[in-house]
Each structure stands twice: as structure tokens, then as C-alpha cells.
Amino acid sequence: DAKTTQPPSMDCAEGRAANLPCNHSTISGNEYVYWYRQIHSQGPQYIIHGLKNNETNEMASLIITEDRKSSTLILPHATLRDTAVYYCIVRVVGVGNQFYFGTGTSLTVIP
Amino acid sequence: DAGVIQSPRHEVTEMGQEVTLRCKPISGHNSLFWYRQTMMRGLELLIYFNNNVPIDDSGMPEDRFSAKMPNASFSTLKIQPSEPRDSAVYFCASSPTGGRGLFFGSGTQLSVL
Numbered sequence: 001d002a003k004t005t006q007p008p009s010m011d012c013a014e015g016r017a018a019n020l021p022c023n024h025s026t027i028s029g030n031e032y033v034y035w036y037r038q039i040h041s042q043g044p045q046y047i048i049h050g051l052k053n054n055e056t057n058e059m060a061s062l063i064i065t066e067d068r069k070s071s072t073l074i075l076p077h078a079t080l081r082d083t084a085v086y087y088c089i090v091r092v093v094g095v096g097n098q099f100y101f102g103t104g105t106s107l108t109v110i111p
Numbered sequence: 112d113a114g115v116i117q118s119p120r121h122e123v124t125e126m127g128q129e130v131t132l133r134c135k136p137i138s139g140h141n142s143l144f145w146y147r148q149t150m151m152r153g154l155e156l157l158i159y160f161n162n163n164v165p166i167d168d169s170g171m172p173e174d175r176f177s178a179k180m181p182n183a184s185f186s187t188l189k190i191q192p193s194e195p196r197d198s199a200v201y202f203c204a205s206s207p208t209g210g211r212g213l214f215f216g217s218g219t220q221l222s223v224l
Contacts, residue, residue, distance in 0.1 A: 034212055036212075036213075041200075041218075042215075042217065042218075043115075043202050043204070043215025043216055043217055043218055044154070044202075044204075044213070044215050045215070046212040046213065046214065049212060087154075098144070098156050098159055098167060099144070099156070099212075099213055100156060101146075101153060101154035102153070103153055104153075
């Protein structure tokens with residue numbers, strides 16, 4: 001079962017940073033935080049993941065609080081193509097540990 | 112790499128018919144997942160294979176659903192007999208060893224009339 005809480009929807013102006021929050025207050029020490037997004041009618045797409053340090057890649061940045069009970073996905077310069085549902089997932093890495101998707105945040109980037 | 116390949120993209124069938132969905136994972140990935148997505152229930156994990164062996168099938172809704180992975184490059188999800196409530200998008204995903212995450216196919220849109 002999903003162990004994360006996300007706002008159901010958010011808007012962001014094109015060109016501005018989109019900051020998507022996620023609460024995972026019951027996260028355990030060996031659970032990673034993963035972010036995926038799903039653009040309408042496509043399969044979910046991996047964005048980024050991390051354990052406790054902040055992470056950055058070509059798509060986004062992941063900021064994890066020191067107590068690891070929450071995180072924020074940052075899209076630095078949102079474009080219309082970033083309109084999607086964003087899922088935050090916590091998972092222990094390893095065989096037998098599945099990815100459970102919650103309801104996610106529907107992000108709309110506004111021109 | 113072509114990514115995870117699913118077929119067919121769309122399937123329309125009548126209640127009571129057998130439906131078989133197919134998936135080819137990314138070469139070298141040793142884990143394979145089947146998910147179902149509906150508006151009401153979101154993305155649900157149905158079954159998970161590791162090295163072709165089913166690890167967790169607790170998400171399979173009932174005995175009408177079965178999944179196989181006869182080799183590392185092919186998996187099927189079968190529904191027999193199909194019912195209208197099985198209408199959904201079915202996704203297959205594969206994952207390599209370690210924490211890289213899931214790579215999803217484009218899904219099969221199933222409509223059972």
C-alpha cells in the first residue's frame with residue numbers, strides 16, 4: 001500500500017519552478033523515495049530517486065528533509081509538456097519489494 | 112533499446128471471451144511487473160516476477176486472472192473468462208537489479224463489452 005501523501009492537484013506557470021511536495025512520515029531507514037510521472041494515456045516514467053541526500057538529474061531535483069519525513073520534487077523551468085500526474089513512492093530496494101503507486105499530484109502547467 | 116513492448120495496444124472483446132496480453136521486457140532486466148489502471152482504483156500492482164519466477168501475486172483479483180513468464184524475454188497476462196469490470200489499461204514494467212526503478216510499456220487498453 002502507498003505510504004505517501006500528496007496534494008491532489010497543483011498549477012504552475014510556464015517557465016517557473018514547479019515544487020511538488022510529498023509526505024512520507026512513516027518512512028523507514030532503508031526506504032528510498034522515488035518519483036514518477038504519467039502523461040495522459042502513457043505509462044509512468046521514472047524521474048528521480050534518493051535515500052537521504054538531495055539528488056539532481058537532467059529532469060529534476062529531489063530535496064529530502066533531514067528527518068526524511070517529506071520530500072519535494074522540483075522541476076526548475078516547467079513547460080507545457082510537464083503537465084502530468086506525479087507519483088511519489090517509498091520503497092526498499094531489493095527483490096520482492098514492489099512499487100506501490102498512490103493517487104499522485106496532477107500538475108497543470110499554465111501558459 | 113526499444114523499451115518495454117506490449118501488445119496489443121487496444122483490445123475490444125465480449126464478456127466471456129479469453130483475453131491474452133503480452134509483454135516483452137527490456138533485455139537484461141530481471142524483474143517484471145503487471146499493473147492495472149482504472150479511474151476508480153488508480154494503478155494497482157497485479158503480479159511481480161523476478162528471474163521468471165512469480166514472487167508476489169497477491170494483487171491478482173481472482174482466479175480468472177493468470178500470468179506466466181516462460182522465459183526472460185516474454186510474459187503473458189490472461190483473463191478467462193473476461194468481464195466488463197476488467198476493462199482498464201494494463202501496463203507491463205521491467206526493472207534491472209538494484210535501485211534504478213521501473214520502466215513501463217505503453218499499455219494495453221482493454222474494453223470488455
